[in-house]
Amino acid sequence: MRRALNILYKLLPHALFLALMGMMGVILQRGDRDWAALRPMLALAVLMEAIVLLRAKRWETAGIFSILFGVLILWQAYASFMNTSVSFLFPPPDKVVAVLVKDIRLILHSILASFWLLLLGFALAVVLGVALALLCGYNRRLQNLVVPIADVFSAIPALVYAPYAVAVFPSFWLAALFVIASGLFWPILINTIQSINSIDRTLLDSARALDLNRRDMILRILLPYCTPGLFNTFTMQISSAFMLLIGAELMGMTSGVGWYVKYNSDFSNYTKVIAGFIVIGVLVSLVNAGLDLLKRRLLMWTNMEGRA
Amino acid sequence: MNVSAKSALGELRAPRVQWSAFVPVLLCALLAAVAQWVPDGVENESHAPFIALLALLGAIGVIERRKQSARDILTLVVVLLGAWEIATAKAATSVHFLFPTPEMVLHVYLTDYAQIGKNIATTSLFLLCGFISGVAAATLLGIIVGWSVRAKKILLPIVKVLTPIPPLIYTPYLIVLMPSFFWASVAIIFLSVFWGIFLSMIFAVSGMDQKLIDMATTLNVNRAQLYFHILLPYCLPHAMDRLQQAITAAFMVLFNAEMIGNAFSGVGWYIAWNARFADYTKVVAGIFIAGVFVVLLKSILRRARSAVVRWR
Incomplete structure (x- = not known):
């Protein structure tokens, strides 16, 4: 019995793949789409099936891809067989995939624009936040002043003052940069101060005993000490950074992934809107994976950090 | 040292006034005097609310003078208040439409309080509905999925992709x-809350000490007891x-939804609406309200946390 269930489980993604292909065949037969329009979707399905075959040894592959195929089938069935009247609001996946392939240049351009803005905002927030945190780590009174203020400000979502920033700053781009940087600045500041505070007192004392000057104390002791914690802060803040980026782009930018979604939703082109969702999901996951990899490379000495 | 000498020492120490303790209070008084008696360069509202605010700050300064x-x-x-006041009201010759004087902002609260109150109520209602449903669903589903090794293995990769999408x-x-703006807001808040807590619940359950589970199994608890008396706490x-x-x-998402959506009430709408008319x-004034609102919410949550999680 158990064996039979197991075999069924293993076969499920293949069966669903065949069902999806069959559905595509029906759509072709009915003449809703021609062969060229359906090609990207077929390619995607075949690619997914190839991954299933390649990673068949892992137990969870079958489950994951069963869910993905299942979602695609339900989505396709709902959008193209049951509810054709609202298909502009709820476009079938084959159209979304086709748009992804067709619009690839614009999408890549948007991704680059988003990344540039994100990177600048992030860098600005990190440089300012870490610098101030290091000063706070050095000066107790400054720290007591800054921490309550930072607590209050980190609670306030930066998007709140976005409309005002748009009015005050000379360009949308600068306003977006300000919103992103200020939204990241406070949490980074707090987390860095906390990680500096957790430093072992004896380390500081021995550094003092070596008669280090203030510069060396900050740059050689405090900064290296808080680097691993800083990385954790980055990975925590990256999702909020994307949130701010999208918010800023929705506000009125003229480039970027968020703009792509907003622009197309203004024209009620929901096929492109959903394509934009997928692009952002993939993008954010890639960035997260990249950061993870970087962390493991750069901070090899912190073994405990990798496990979560 | 005898008793009288000790008390004499105490007396010697007690009257020593620390001038630095009264710096904020003196600054408050100074700024109030400046606001009241230095003539405004611009057409301004009444100074009374601003001075009242300074009096409040001064009172806090007196109470907290030891810290x-x-x-x-x-x-x-x-x-900062003084810089704002002097830059916009005293040194300026006309009101810049982007930079109102503090008196004008305070005047908004005194005249527009009914509308602001209504907007706060709307925002709180939306936030409450979306937040509670999101947290409850995420906690329960997260515990169930985290407990089942297989469900976790299958769902985790998918959830990990979905979680970071803003x-x-x-x-x-x-x-x-969605049929109405209310449902749209609730759905967006639900989504913004759900994935993060869902993921952290899965990790929490799988990171649980095996000894605890073994003990529970020894005590022969049933499924419901396991979920509600062991995993949930x-x-x-x-x-x-x-x-x-x-x-x-x-x-953040509710605010953004109010700004770009077809809402006609809510703190975010208030800000966006007035920004549209360049007021x-x-x-x-709305930005300050939003800031105070979030800070209050967070402190309530912190209180609730220590009230609910007493055993930690």
């Missing part, structure tokens, strides 16, 4: 898809830790 950090913060606040991006789409602190982050995200006095 150095409180003094520093108050000093900073008063200096829910803001769904806003324009959900506003069209174990995971609750983790969920509560996440709430602080979640409420900021929830507020930046009300925009600044």
